[in-house]
Amino acid sequence: MKSFYLTDVGKVRSHNEDSVTILKNNSNEYLMVVADGMGGHRKGEVASQLVVNYLAKKFVETNTVGDKASAIAWLKTVLDEMNDLIIDYGATHIDSSGLGTTVVLSIITNEYLLIGNVGDSSGYVMKSNKLHKVTKPHTLVNLLVESGDITEEEARNHPKKNVLLKALGSGEKAEPDILDVDNDSDAVLLCSDGLTNMLTDEQIEKVLLDDTLELEEKIIKLVRKANARGGVDNISIAYLERKGSETL
Secondary structure (H helix, E strand, C coil): CEEEEEEECCCCCCCCCEEEEEEECCCCCEEEEEEEEECCCCCHHHHHHHHHHHHHHHHHHCCCCCCHHHHHHHHHHHHHHHHHHHHHHHHHCCCCCCCEEEEEEEEECCCCEEEEEECCCEEEEEECCEEEECCCCCEHHHHHHHCCCCCHHHHHCCCCCCCECCCECCCCCCCCEEEEECCCCCEEEEECHHHHCCCCHHHHHHHHCCCCCCHHHHHHHHHHHHHHCCCCCCEEEEEEECCCCCCC
């Protein structure tokens, strides 16, 4: 396995509300996480960091997440616990109204590949030199697209495209999508919407397939390209290739 992650404040925001990590436990299982925080008074970064720190602690403490069914159950439990953690933080800190965060995460083992998400951060897999998006954004605009009320093109520049229907901290339950992804996938990409709002999937794919670049250089180039196109939001990327030497 080979992996790299990076977060950048972008060109417009005054501070970074994203958090990202990639970890490996004692059973050679991998956890990837990208969280995009939201909330007033600079509390978005509190929510996203709470999520990443809590997930990391639980994962490292877990010798193994077990078989696929056990891993799915573990993810759902931990996401509900994180949801409660954010709600409790908001209730005990009067300046934390609206505290919340998206999260997209992946568990990668030799036997299976899971991707989970709450909100509008994105999860992709690379297979046969083609980038495939596997998550669906929990947004008002995506709901309108799925119902046929607007087109994909109209959605890209819709004035309400950032309205979330789900986020950790916004409801009593986490309600994640947990996706059982093709285990033959060659790579996993997780990112915040700071990347996907600036670059198309085709542009992202082209950089990731550039054989002249090392893995780290690909991720740095994606961040630079997003910033060159405006960098209107924080940009966070976690990328793992399932072939090659280990660099974690």
